[in-house]
Amino acid sequence: MSHSTSIRSRLRSAGIAPRKSLGQNFLTDDDTARRIVRLAGIQPGEVVLEIGPGIGALTRHLVQAARHVIAIEIDRNLIPILQQELAGAANVTILQADALAVDFAALLSDAGVDASAPVRFVGNLPYYITSALIRRMLESSLDIRSIVLTVQLEVAERIVAQPGDMSLLSVSVQVYGKPEQLMRLSPSVFYPQPDVDSAVVRITPYHQCDHPDTLFELARAGFSQRRKQLRNTLSAGLQLPKTDADELLADAAIDAARRAETLSIPEWMHLTEVYVQRGYAAAKRSDSSASDSLNNSDVAAPTTANSTEL
Ligand code: SAM
Numbered sequence: 001m002s003h004s005t006s007i008r009s010r011l012r013s014a015g016i017a018p019r020k021s022l023g024q025n026f027l028t029d030d031d032t033a034r035r036i037v038r039l040a041g042i043q044p045g046e047v048v049l050e051i052g053p054g055i056g057a058l059t060r061h062l063v064q065a066a067r068h069v070i071a072i073e074i075d076r077n078l079i080p081i082l083q084q085e086l087a088g089a090a091n092v093t094i095l096q097a098d099a100l101a102v103d104f105a106a107l108l109s110d111a112g113v114d115a116s117a118p119v120r121f122v123g124n125l126p127y128y129i130t131s132a133l134i135r136r137m138l139e140s141s142l143d144i145r146s147i148v149l150t151v152q153l154e155v156a157e158r159i160v161a162q163p164g165d166m167s168l169l170s171v172s173v174q175v176y177g178k179p180e181q182l183m184r185l186s187p188s189v190f191y192p193q194p195d196v197d198s199a200v201v202r203i204t205p206y207h208q209c210d211h212p213d214t215l216f217e218l219a220r221a222g223f224s225q226r227r228k229q230l231r232n233t234l235s236a237g238l239q240l241p242k243t244d245a246d247e248l249l250a251d252a253a254i255d256a257a258r259r260a261e262t263l264s265i266p267e268w269m270h271l272t273e274v275y276v277q278r279g280y281a282a283a284k285r286s287d288s289s290a291s292d293s294l295n296n297s298d299v300a301a302p303t304t305a306n307s308t309e310l
Pocket of ligand 1: 022023024052053054055072074075078097124126
């Protein structure tokens with residue numbers, strides 16, 4: 001019996017008809033399921049949040065690769081079939097819920113997983129929840145390593161669009177991460193067959209920055225005189241004694257003689273962390289709020305920081 005026939009007969013014997021309103025097109029090709037799970041790049045020890053597991057086409061492979069899988073399915077009729085399919089797996093939590101309404105971090109702690117654990121999202125989604133769901137994932141506080149989604153081809157193309165073809169969807173994804181279109185799927189690998197082709201998209205989130213304002217404060221200072229060494233530009237731009245600028249850079253393992261243009265994004269982020277830890281950010285903020293209140297009636301003169309070219 002092919003996998004497609006088995007899916008059809010399992011649904012039929014459970015008295016279930018696929019619901020179009022929930023975008024139910026179940027993956028029937030096991031090779032495709034394996035390839036999608038491989039594209040997620042799951043490392044041992046990582047947790048997977050699967051959105052819309054259906055009757056477990058991907059879930060049964062995800063449980064082989066991940067430390068724990070949290071599968072969130074809205075359709076309560078599918079839960080018993082899913083439980084049966086995954087009866088042998090001890091590392092899965094099956095949850096009947098709307099993925100647009102759950103708190104992902106709370107689900108991790110309910111499953112006994114530390115909320116700071118690295119996670120990956122995997123899902124085969126109805127098109128009408130795609131953009132809202134991607135935004136919820138990317139705006140969550142989780143340490144997301146990748147998001148692998150099967151979506152309508154046209155939606156995949158909009159997600160990966162480049163300048164000239166951008167839309168609100170591509171901007172809202174690309175501001176958080178880098179999307180790639182990895183695989184095209186014909187309607188024949190689903191039951192029932194959708195009207196259009198689908199595609200697998202992987203989004204790799206950029207490193208998160210906890211203090212973006214402070215990072216830009218440092219970067220503005222650093223780039224204010226781009227040919228000068230960081231020890232000088234930071235000292236001048238942040239009104240720090242040179243010895244403090246040297247210590248700050250030493251703590252961040254950045255040679256004080258380097259120029260701003262040579263720093264990578266992770267280095268800027270690390271420098272920001274050190275700057276915050278040393279208490280400079282808080283001290284400067286209280287200084288500037290004091291001077292703001294003093295200068296309320298003044299017209300602010302342009303500062304070097306404000307006039308830095310981006
Ligand atoms: N992953 C399965 C597969 O590949 O065969 C099923 C894919 S099917 C296209 C989409 C699944 O998402 C369905 O099982 C549907 O019930 C579920 N779903 C739809 N909206 C959902 C939501 N808001 N939250 C959780 N699951 C949802």
